[in-house]
Amino acid sequence: MSDEKQREPPPPTGELNRRTFFAKIGLGSLGIAAAGTAGFAYQFLSPNVLYEPSPIVNMGKPEAFAMDSVTMDSDSAIYVVHTAEGFFALSEICTHLGCMTVWNQELGIIKCPCHGSQFTQDGVVIAGPAPKPLPWFKTWVSDEGDLMVDRSTTIQPMEFLRV
Numbered sequence: 001m002s003d004e005k006q007r008e009p010p011p012p013t014g015e016l017n018r019r020t021f022f023a024k025i026g027l028g029s030l031g032i033a034a035a036g037t038a039g040f041a042y043q044f045l046s047p048n049v050l051y052e053p054s055p056i057v058n059m060g061k062p063e064a065f066a067m068d069s070v071t072m073d074s075d076s077a078i079y080v081v082h083t084a085e086g087f088f089a090l091s092e093i094c095t096h097l098g099c100m101t102v103w104n105q106e107l108g109i110i111k112c113p114c115h116g117s118q119f120t121q122d123g124v125v126i127a128g129p130a131p132k133p134l135p136w137f138k139t140w141v142s143d144e145g146d147l148m149v150d151r152s153t154t155i156q157p158m159e160f161l162r163v
């Protein structure tokens with residue numbers, strides 16, 4: 001027998017020697033690395049989809065909008081305007097820096113509280129820094145008779161929806 005073998009007696013049962021200890025640490029590290037890789041692979045293979053609300057909004061029955069009225073719907077950021085020429089839908093979002101505008105019934109204009117832009121009920125700029133009119137959105141009546149607005153599609157001003 002060599003001297004070396006005599007200096008390292010076998011470990012008692014249930015205790016770790018240095019070799020077993022480092023082998024377990026190495027296996028643990030590999031397990032953590034494999035779990036991390038699996039997590040990244042799952043994230044990479046999952047569809048990267050943003051779930052945003054639909055741009056199409058059901059505004060309800062056209063009869064609910066009185067003649068010569070401007071109705072604000074802050075949830076959808078739309079004005080529904082009902083005139084003798086028909087219906088149209090305007091964006092409530094100011095074309096200057098994106099603040100929410102407000103309909104002023106007494107003055108009969110749309111005002112922006114941020115920097116003072118003013119618009120007619122047709123969306124035309126009459127004052128302030130806003131560079132463009134408020135856009136008109138596509139409108140139609142659904143098969144169920146509801147007034148629908150598509151916020152993702154703008155139309156030329158003065159294209160009224162006649163119901």
Ligand code: FES
Binds near residue numbers: 094098115116129
């Ligand atoms: S954001 Fe409306 S005037 Fe500036």
